[in-house]
Amino acid sequence: MEKRVVFHNKYLPYLLVAPQIAITVIFFFWPASQAIVQSVLREDAFGVSSHFVGLDNFIALFEDEYYLNSFKVTALFSTLVTVIGLSLSLLLAVTADRIIRAATLYKTFLIWPYAVAPAVAGALWGFVFLPGPGIVAYLLQQMGVDWNFHLNGAQAMFVVVVAATWKQISYNFLFFLAGLQSIPKSLIEAAAIDGAGPVRRFWTIVLPLLSPTLFFLIVVNVVYAFFETFGVIHSLTRGGPAKATEILVYKVWYDGFEAQDLGGSSAQSVILMAIVIGLTVIQFRYIERKVHY
Amino acid sequence: MKSAGKLARAAVTLLAGTAILAGAGQALAQDNRIEIHWWHAMAGARGELLNQLVEGFNKGQDKYKVIATNKGNYPEAMTAAMAAFRAGKAPHILQVFEVGTGTMMASRAAIKPVYQLMQENGYKFDPSTYITSVTGYYSTSDGKMLSYPFNSSTPIMYYNKDAFAKAGLDPEKPPRTWQEFEPALKKLKESGSTCPFITSWQTWVHLENFSALHNVPFATKANGLDGLDTELKFNSPLHVRHITTLANWMKEGLMVYGGRKNEPNGKFASGECAILMESSAGYASFTKAPFKWGMAMLPYYSDVQGAPQNSIIGGASLWVMARHTPEEYKGVAQFFDYLAATENQVFWHTKSGYLPITPMAYETTKSSGFYAANPGTDVSVRQMTLNPPTENSKGLRLGNFVQIRDVMDEELEAVWSGKKQPKEALDTAVERGNRLLRQFERDVKR
Numbered sequence: 001m002e003k004r005v006v007f008h009n010k011y012l013p014y015l016l017v018a019p020q021i022a023i024t025v026i027f028f029f030w031p032a033s034q035a036i037v038q039s040v041l042r043e044d045a046f047g048v049s050s051h052f053v054g055l056d057n058f059i060a061l062f063e064d065e066y067y068l069n070s071f072k073v074t075a076l077f078s079t080l081v082t083v084i085g086l087s088l089s090l091l092l093a094v095t096a097d098r099i100i101r102a103a104t105l106y107k108t109f110l111i112w113p114y115a116v117a118p119a120v121a122g123a124l125w126g127f128v129f130l131p132g133p134g135i136v137a138y139l140l141q142q143m144g145v146d147w148n149f150h151l152n153g154a155q156a157m158f159v160v161v162v163a164a165t166w167k168q169i170s171y172n173f174l175f176f177l178a179g180l181q182s183i184p185k186s187l188i189e190a191a192a193i194d195g196a197g198p199v200r201r202f203w204t205i206v207l208p209l210l211s212p213t214l215f216f217l218i219v220v221n222v223v224y225a226f227f228e229t230f231g232v233i234h235s236l237t238r239g240g241p242a243k244a245t246e247i248l249v250y251k252v253w254y255d256g257f258e259a260q261d262l263g264g265s266s267a268q269s270v271i272l273m274a275i276v277i278g279l280t281v282i283q284f285r286y287i288e289r290k291v292h293y
Numbered sequence: 294m295k296s297a298g299k300l301a302r303a304a305v306t307l308l309a310g311t312a313i314l315a316g317a318g319q320a321l322a323q324d325n326r327i328e329i330h331w332w333h334a335m336a337g338a339r340g341e342l343l344n345q346l347v348e349g350f351n352k353g354q355d356k357y358k359v360i361a362t363n364k365g366n367y368p369e370a371m372t373a374a375m376a377a378f379r380a381g382k383a384p385h386i387l388q389v390f391e392v393g394t395g396t397m398m399a400s401r402a403a404i405k406p407v408y409q410l411m412q413e414n415g416y417k418f419d420p421s422t423y424i425t426s427v428t429g430y431y432s433t434s435d436g437k438m439l440s441y442p443f444n445s446s447t448p449i450m451y452y453n454k455d456a457f458a459k460a461g462l463d464p465e466k467p468p469r470t471w472q473e474f475e476p477a478l479k480k481l482k483e484s485g486s487t488c489p490f491i492t493s494w495q496t497w498v499h500l501e502n503f504s505a506l507h508n509v510p511f512a513t514k515a516n517g518l519d520g521l522d523t524e525l526k527f528n529s530p531l532h533v534r535h536i537t538t539l540a541n542w543m544k545e546g547l548m549v550y551g552g553r554k555n556e557p558n559g560k561f562a563s564g565e566c567a568i569l570m571e572s573s574a575g576y577a578s579f580t581k582a583p584f585k586w587g588m589a590m591l592p593y594y595s596d597v598q599g600a601p602q603n604s605i606i607g608g609a610s611l612w613v614m615a616r617h618t619p620e621e622y623k624g625v626a627q628f629f630d631y632l633a634a635t636e637n638q639v640f641w642h643t644k645s646g647y648l649p650i651t652p653m654a655y656e657t658t659k660s661s662g663f664y665a666a667n668p669g670t671d672v673s674v675r676q677m678t679l680n681p682p683t684e685n686s687k688g689l690r691l692g693n694f695v696q697i698r699d700v701m702d703e704e705l706e707a708v709w710s711g712k713k714q715p716k717e718a719l720d721t722a723v724e725r726g727n728r729l730l731r732q733f734e735r736d737v738k739r
Contacts, residue, residue: 045371045396046403047379060732151710157518234300240553241710242703257372260396261697 032273038266046259057267066243067251067268074247077161078225080251085165085221086214089172094202096173097180107177114170118231125163126236149237153244156237160245163236164229179213180206219283226276248272298655326358329624330384334609335372335444336363338577340646350631357624361464367393368607368695374614378403379685383614385625388443390609391430392694395517397612398439399692399737404612407620407629408437413619416624426603427650430688434519440610441629444647446574447604447673448498450592456567460484467568467589471538472590478547481567488566490548493555496701497607498591499572500527503535505686506591515684517691522735525726527659528719536715540708550709553702572607573673575645585618588669590676602686608647612673648673692733697726717731 007013039057050055061067096106113121128136131148140147149155183206190202207214227249233239239246239254246254252272256265335343340363364370365672374387390399397404410419418480420428420438431440440531454464460480470475481489492498504511517523542548549566551557561569562582572592579586593600613625621703629635638654641647641665649655655674658664664671680686691697704722707713713721 044400044403045375046400047375048327048400048402148550148710151550151706240703241706242712258368260372260375260695261693 035266035269038262042263052071057263061264061267069243070246070248070251073245077247079227080161081164081216082221085168085172085218089169090176093173093176093180093196096177110173111170113167116167118167118228119235121163121167122232122235125159129159145148151241153241156241156245160233160236163232168221168224175213179210183209217289222279319456326356327621327623327624329357329359329628331359331361331386332364332374332384333361333388334364334367339645342641346637350628356483356629358564359628378614385614385617387612387614388609389612391607392715395514395690395692395694398676403615405615406437406439407613410613410622410626414623416626421648424652424678426682427606427648429682430606431659440612442610442650445606446572446609446647447606447677448494448502448570448591449573449672449676450589451561451569451571451579452587453564453567454587456481456486467587468592471592472594472595478542482547486567488549488560490567490568491551491557492562493557493571493707496698499688500701502604505603505605506593506601507597508602508685511689512691515687516689518687521737523730525723528723532719533716536708536719540715543709557731574646588672590672599658601679603682604676605686605688646657648677680714691730695728700725
């Protein structure tokens with residue numbers, strides 16, 4: 001019996017994928033091509049006159065120390081968000097997996113933050129850390145910490161990492177928990193009979209079997225930290241103080257919409273596009289090879 | 294088959310809906326008044342006041358209909374208009390905040406200068422009937438008004454009279470100079486205040502208006518009014534002295550930093566901070582404060598010659614966009630004429646806290662007894678008109694000003710956090726700002 005679906009009409013398959021292709025072209029390829037065009041132009045705000053300037057926009061970017069700084073900030077931010085977020089949610093998933101009583105309750109609570117929009121998550125953590133009345137800020141001040149994340153860059157980075165990580169933990173947790181539950185119990189039991197303790201079992205059996213999930217989550221988390229944390233940053237620090245939390249995507253927005261420098265902003269988008277393409281290639285080419293399916 | 298029936302029914306409903314909509318469209322079309330679109334950024338109470346003004350105009354004549362639409366905050370309204378202009382769907386009138394003025398002026402092909410609009414449509418347009426320190430901001434160096442000043446404000450000092458009394462200070466005599474400020478702040482701190490002094494819009498108050506009040510240049514070429522080849526000058530010894538003073542106060546707990554915009558307002562309204570510097574249009578937010586408070590002019594250094602000069606404005610003005618029909622422009626001109634009418638100016642000034650733009654409106658408000666009944670509400674106008682403006686106090690016009698403000702904020706924050714010395718920070722801010730000015734100059738001249 002033929003298992004594959006065969007289309008007898010030549011055009012039907014194209015027709016069926018057409019909506020998806022149309023969406024991709026209209027919402028992805030077309031804006032991306034516009035960004036590339038804009039990146040070699042300089043225009044006045046209303047687009048009355050525009051001039052081709054070659055790579056001037058790109059050269060100006062790399063002469064701008066704050067743009068280079070934004071790279072460092074992004075690297076630090078996305079590493080912290082990914083590493084802390086994945087470790088914490090893995091820990092939570094492993095513990096939640098072992099719990100027998102009221103497991104659903106714990107799981108439900110852990111999943112809740114995912115329903116919170118990034119901007120709202122930012123505002124919530126902003127209250128908690130608000131210098132003066134914020135509850136954690138108050139405790140820190142009691143402990144003698146000179147707390148003001150509106151002025152201190154390291155503290156600002158800490159706050160945005162906390163808010164961005166907190167929001168993503170639920171998502172990671174869900175995938176880890178599903179991954180853990182799909183590991184055959186017999187394997188773990190066999191190891192236990194052979195005398196392997198819980199820690200040893202985790203490192204030699206659970207983690208390798210979880211590696212496809214882990215790999216998938218690394219990709220998703222890096223992309224999340226790069227793009228979707230805009231709301232968190234915008235509502236907490238607006239990239240400040242002194243650009244300490246200005247990640248690349250925030251700078252794209254700022255230069256394009258606040259500063260109305262469309263050329264510079266588009267040039268940054270093009271670079272960002274190249275970075276993401278590069279990262280994806282590296283992840284699938286090299287890291288994926290080390291993953292056991 | 295069942296689902297097909299449902300589909301058919303849905304289609305019929307849809308069609309019926311469209312028919313009704315079409316009918317409504319025809320009904321609307323019978324009102325063949327010429328529509329004039331106005332995009333603005335006034336929300337809340339200010340938005341309602343604006344709508345009242347528009348309603349008054351629409352009821353007062355039957356030829357034009359102004360449709361006012363809120364497009365979010367200032368940068369959002371501006372960005373929306375830029376996108377709309379590119380698509381050939383720009384509004385007739387656009388409200389632009391003061392820091393966007395440089396960008397608008399440089400986009401000559403996209404705007405229609407207001408003086409030209411008024412002349413072409415037969416309105417006697419005499420800029421001298423306006424308060425010069427307001428209109429100066431939006432005029433060319435030879436006095437031609439490019440945009441119509443709608444909502445202008447100037448920073449003033451708000452102080453908590455109860456806190457003053459508690460500290461043994463005279464609540465009716467707030468410090469007038471920066472020299473008198475320090476002993477007052479110390480007394481406030483001794484009386485238990487954790488926040489004697491805070492400021493909103495720090496760059497607007499402590500660099501831009503500070504320069505105007507002391508009659509020193511903020512930038513060359515009359516602060517940019519006379520040309521694009523302007524250079525920033527706010528790293529003079531006087532500026533360094535002021536920022537050093539503020540930095541010392543912060544170290545001693547006499548002053549608190551609360552953010553770049555008007556976040557500090559909340560700390561004043563709650564009674565936590567005793568003195569606040571903020572826009573005169575912040576007035577409405579404190580009317581419900583549970584303590585007695587007063588308003589006063591910004592302090593100055595009494596040993597600086599020529600101080601206090603006069604303060605400059607912030608807020609927004611109305612720009613007329615290009616590429617509309619003469620008929621529509623006629624309506625815009627008539628609308629502006631309506632806005633300038635004394636009764637409408639008085640309405641806007643007294644309800645919103647924004648400045649009146651004509652001396653007539655000020656005098657009328659005064660003779661109506663409004664200032665006497667609401668002491669302090671005239672501080673802003675008096676501070677604006679202390680002296681005839683000089684080239685240092687007419688206004689500011691800088692390209693890329695949004696970014697320059699952010700640069701100043703960043704460098705000031707570096708001072709407040711102790712990372713940089715005041716001189717070093719101001720020098721860096723000037724250097725970075727000048728780079729942005731040169732970029733703007735290049736873009737415009739291309």
